[in-house]
Every structure is written in C-alpha cells, then in structure tokens.
Amino acid sequence: MLASMISMGLKSGGPSTPLKQSTSQLKTIFALASAPGKAGIAVVRVSGPDVRRVYDALTPTPTHKQRRLPQERVMVNRSIVNPSTKEVIDRALLVYFAAPRSFTSQDTLELHLHGGNAVVGAALNAIACIDGCRPAERGEFARRAFESHKLDLTEIEGLRDLVDAETEMQRRLALRQSSGAVRQQYDDMRLDIIHALSIVEAVIDFGEDEQIEEGVLSQATQNTRDLAAKIEKHLHDNRRGEIVRSGIRLAIYGPPNAGKSTLLNRLARREAAIVSHLPGTTRDVIQLSLNLGGYPVLVSDTAGVRTTDEEIEQMGVKRAVEEARQADITLVVLDLPVLLQEGRLDVDLKHISKDSIVLLNKSDSLTAPLNQTQLDKVKKLLEPFENVFAGSVKQEAALEEFLFTLTNNIKQQFDIGMADMPIITDARHRYHLEQCLQFLKAFIGTPSNAPVEAAEELRYAALALGRVTGRVDVEDVLDALFAGFCIGK
Numbered sequence: 001m002l003a004s005m006i007s008m009g010l011k012s013g014g015p016s017t018p019l020k021q022s023t024s025q026l027k028t029i030f031a032l033a034s035a036p037g038k039a040g041i042a043v044v045r046v047s048g049p050d051v052r053r054v055y056d057a058l059t060p061t062p063t064h065k066q067r068r069l070p071q072e073r074v075m076v077n078r079s080i081v082n083p084s085t086k087e088v089i090d091r092a093l094l095v096y097f098a099a100p101r102s103f104t105s106q107d108t109l110e111l112h113l114h115g116g117n118a119v120v121g122a123a124l125n126a127i128a129c130i131d132g133c134r135p136a137e138r139g140e141f142a143r144r145a146f147e148s149h150k151l152d153l154t155e156i157e158g159l160r161d162l163v164d165a166e167t168e169m170q171r172r173l174a175l176r177q178s179s180g181a182v183r184q185q186y187d188d189m190r191l192d193i194i195h196a197l198s199i200v201e202a203v204i205d206f207g208e209d210e211q212i213e214e215g216v217l218s219q220a221t222q223n224t225r226d227l228a229a230k231i232e233k234h235l236h237d238n239r240r241g242e243i244v245r246s247g248i249r250l251a252i253y254g255p256p257n258a259g260k261s262t263l264l265n266r267l268a269r270r271e272a273a274i275v276s277h278l279p280g281t282t283r284d285v286i287q288l289s290l291n292l293g294g295y296p297v298l299v300s301d302t303a304g305v306r307t308t309d310e311e312i313e314q315m316g317v318k319r320a321v322e323e324a325r326q327a328d329i330t331l332v333v334l335d336l337p338v339l340l341q342e343g344r345l346d347v348d349l350k351h352i353s354k355d356s357i358v359l360l361n362k363s364d365s366l367t368a369p370l371n372q373t374q375l376d377k378v379k380k381l382l383e384p385f386e387n388v389f390a391g392s393v394k395q396e397a398a399l400e401e402f403l404f405t406l407t408n409n410i411k412q413q414f415d416i417g418m419a420d421m422p423i424i425t426d427a428r429h430r431y432h433l434e435q436c437l438q439f440l441k442a443f444i445g446t447p448s449n450a451p452v453e454a455a456e457e458l459r460y461a462a463l464a465l466g467r468v469t470g471r472v473d474v475e476d477v478l479d480a481l482f483a484g485f486c487i488g489k
C-alpha cells in the first residue's frame with residue numbers, strides 16, 4: 001500500500017513555492033541587451049516593478065488619452081523621449097512582457113532602437129533618470145530568472161553557452177541544455193532519491209512492521225543501485241560535453257623539421273607560424289582556434305622535440321611535451337623520408353597516448369612510392385599506434401584527405417549525437433555528480449538496521465544533485481511528498 005501512496009505523493013508533489021523577492025529585485029534594472037557598437041538595431045531591456053512608469057515617462061501621450069502599456073508581446077511603434085527635456089531620442093519599436101510571462105518573471109519592456117551609439121546612450125541616460133531604475137549588473141536578468149524559478153542553473157549555463165557557441169556542436173549542446181532537457185534529467189534523478197528517502201523516513205517513523213508493505217525498502221535500495229549505475233555511466237562519458245563546450249585541445253607534436261608548423265599554417269589558411277628548413281624553428285607554443293566538422297578545436301603547434309644544449313630550445317621542448325600531455329588529441333608529425341632512411345624513430349613517443357594520430361609527412365619527396373616492405377617496417381616502428389597516415393601537407397589533395405580522417409576521428413571520439421548527448425558540460429556538474437554517487441554508495445552500504453544513517457546519506461545525495469540545478473530544498477519536496485501520504489492514520 002505504501003508504494004502506491006508514495007507514487008501518488010510524487011505526482012501530487014508540485015513545484016515548491018517561488019522565493020520571496022529580495023530588496024534588489026524590487027528595483028527596476030535596465031541594460032543594452034544587444035552587442036555594443038553600430039548596428040541596424042540595438043535592444044535595451046528594462047525589467048522590474050517600475051516598467052509601467054518607465055513606459056509612461058519615455059512615451060509622450062496626448063493629455064486626452066489614457067496612458068496604457070501596449071498589449072503584451074505585441075510590437076508597437078513609439079517615439080521615445082527624454083522625460084526631463086521631452087526631446088525625442090528615437091522612433092523605436094517596443095515590446096512589453098507582462099509578469100510573470102517574461103524571462104525574469106517580472107514586467108519587462110524591450111526597446112528596439114536604431115543601433116547607433118548616440119541613440120543607445122541617450123536612451124540609457126533617459127531611463128537612468130527615472131525613479132526606481134538602475135543599470136543592471138552583469139548577468140542580473142538571468143539571475144532574476146533563476147531566483148524566480150523560471151530557469152535552473154543548468155538552463156542558465158546553457159543560455160550563456162548558447163551565446164558563446166562558436167561551432168555547430170557547441171550550439172547543439174547549449175541549446176539542448178538551455179531548453180531544460182538537462183534539468184529534466186537531474187530533476188528525475190533527484191526525485192528518485194527523494195522517493196527512496198521517503199521510504200527510509202517511513203521506516204524510521206513507523207518501523208519495519210505490518211504498516212509497511214514487504215519489499216518496499218528493498219525495492220528502494222534496488223532503485224538506488226540502478227540510479228548509482230546510471231550516474232556512473234554519465235560520469236564515464238570521456239568528458240565529451242566539457243571538452244566540446246570548452247574546445248578540443250589538439251597538440252601537434254614531433255621531431256624538428258617534420259612539417260608541424262607547415263601543417264598548422266595550412267589548417268589556419270595563413271602564415272600563423274614561421275616555417276623554415278632549419279630544424280628548431282618553432283620555440284614557443286602557437287595556438288589557434290579552428291572549426292573542424294562543427295567541433296571547436298584549439299590547435300597548438302609546438303617546438304620540435306630533440307635533445308639540445310640550447311637553453312631556449314630546451315624550454316620549448318619542455319613546453320611541447322607538456323602540451324601533448326594536456327591535449328585531448330595529439331597529432332604526431334614525422335618526416336617519412338627521414339624515417340625510412342634512418343630506420344628508427346627520431347622522437348620518443350612512449351608517453352604519447354596510443355590513440356594519437358600519426359602523420360607520416362613529406363611523402364611527396366620520396367623518390368618512389370612506399371612499397372609493402374617499407375610500410376610494414378614503418379608500422380612496426382610505430383607499434384602500437386594504429387591511426388597512421390602517410391601524406392604531405394604540401395599537397396592539397398593529400399591534406400584534404402588527412403583532414404577528412406582527422407575530422408572523423410574527432411567526431412568518433414567526441415560524438416554528441418542527439419541520442420547519447422552527455423549531460424555533463426561543466427566541471428561543476430561532474431563534481432556534484434561524483435559527490436552524489438559517493439553518498440548513494442554509502443547508502444547502499446549502510447546496514448538495513450541503521451535507517452537514520454541511511455536517510456542521511458540519501459539526503460546528502462539529493463542535496464548534491466540539487467546543487468547542479470540550484471535546487472537544494474529537499475525538505476520542501478519531502479513535505480510535498482508526505483502531504484500525499486496517509487501512513488499510520
């Protein structure tokens with residue numbers, strides 16, 4: 001019986017009541033919402049309790065007409081005036097969003113002005129003179145959206161990432177997160193924990209006697225085990241979400257003179273790095289951002305690795321090794337003719353990940369195409385590397401082919417297909433999810449005759465998940481759950 005009541009309780013447990021407005025929320029805030037500088041349009045956003053007054057002050061109305069805010073969500077054309085001088089600032093389009101149907105949940109007015117610096121400056125000055133208004137702090141509109149429970153932290157982070165997205169994959173990831181899909185998953189997991197917690201709480205209150213249906217507690221433990229396994233799976237996502245969000249770090253690594261900087265320049269389509277026939281040309285790490293197949297890639301060209309007495313070059317080599325160590329992908333570039341001639345690797349690849357891609361460069365300067373014996377020999381030298389390609393960064397077709405392979409490799413490693421999109425896009429999420437998992441494991445390991453301790457572990461687990469979304473009100477939800485119960489009555 002208890003099980004069915006709990007599920008009823010879960011359904012009836014609606015969202016907790018919104019927070020009371022803080023003093024700062026009682027002020028009306030305003031800011032330029034579009035990018036600063038000249039543009040066709042500039043959008044100024046005003047939000048807070050004084051929006052009606054701002055509208056009245058900025059739009060002159062013939063005395064015989066009653067002042068009225070425009071219909072919500074309908075664009076209207078108005079002359080904007082300076083309330084003190086009555087001078088017309090601009091003829092603009094205005095949209096009104098009535099509370100709570102706005103981004104901040106408060107009354108909001110958007111002014112779509114002509115996007116000139118003087119127009120925007122005059123409009124902002126005019127609003128600043130209206131009582132109760134002040135310029136918004138960084139992120140304050142989003143903060144109000146969060147505080148009014150309109151958005152949770154993951155959705156706000158998603159919005160921030162959507163604005164920052166430079167590539168298609170970043171956009172996809174951010175859009176999914178900003179539209180609440182990630183929040184939903186965390187909320188579901190949190191609800192599972194609270195469900196288990198309510199059962200353990202019932203055991204504490206009433207003991208494991210006839211009032212609690214047999215098997216309910218063991219079912220809750222099993223559900224928690226399933227949840228722990230699910231969280232573990234999320235944590236083992238190869239950090240795809242975090243990496244795609246911040247950019248995949250790709251290090252070009254190899255001995256001097258192999259063509260590393262030439263490759264970087266071809267990728268950048270400009271002379272980003274100095275190229276010369278002299279070994280040891282590159283000393284510092286040279287970085288640039290690229291978009292490969294929709295994935296953001298931060299490419300680093302590094303100094304050629306060799307033993308040297310030259311102090312500056314030694315520093316460069318150290319940096320190169322460090323860069324390869326930190327990279328998500330390493331691209332090893334070797335000089336193929338030299339490799340064939342010397343019959344041995346002229347760079348130590350022991351510490352380089354075996355998933356790295358190896359480019360055997362300068363195939364164009366071979367006197368004859370690679371034969372099978374040579375190929376086998378090279379493969380043996382490069383064991384256990386499997387992603388090995390021969391080509392030349394100086395030949396357009398070969399370079400295109402190599403880029404195609406590289407992009408596919410990136411797609412495979414960092415795939416964020418719609419079906420299996422990672423939910424962790426931030427180290428913050430990972431930290432709290434790891435914490436949650438620890439508490440769940442502690443719960444699973446707690447003996448059944450210690451329900452108080454077990455409940456405590458679940459409570460912490462729910463709090464850890466709540467920290468991801470910014471909802472830490474376990475008690476609220478428990479209250480709502482228990483309101484639907486009739487245990488012991």
Ligand SMILES: Nc1nc2c(ncn2[C@@H]2O[C@H](COP(=O)(O)OP(=O)(O)OP(=O)(O)O)[C@@H](O)[C@H]2O)c(=O)[nH]1
Pocket residue numbers: 255256257258259260261262263274275276277278279280281282283302303304305361362363364365391392393394395
């Ligand atoms: N024939 C041929 N020459 C190449 C190719 N790639 C690079 N080179 C030449 O090889 C020389 C060295 O190229 P870099 O790109 O400076 O080599 P690097 O690996 O950056 O060298 P360091 O900075 O010294 O580590 C230059 O003269 C390039 O023009 C290639 O595919 N074919």
Ligand SMILES: [Mg+2]
Pocket residue numbers: 260261262273274275281282301302303304
């Ligand atoms: Mg170089």
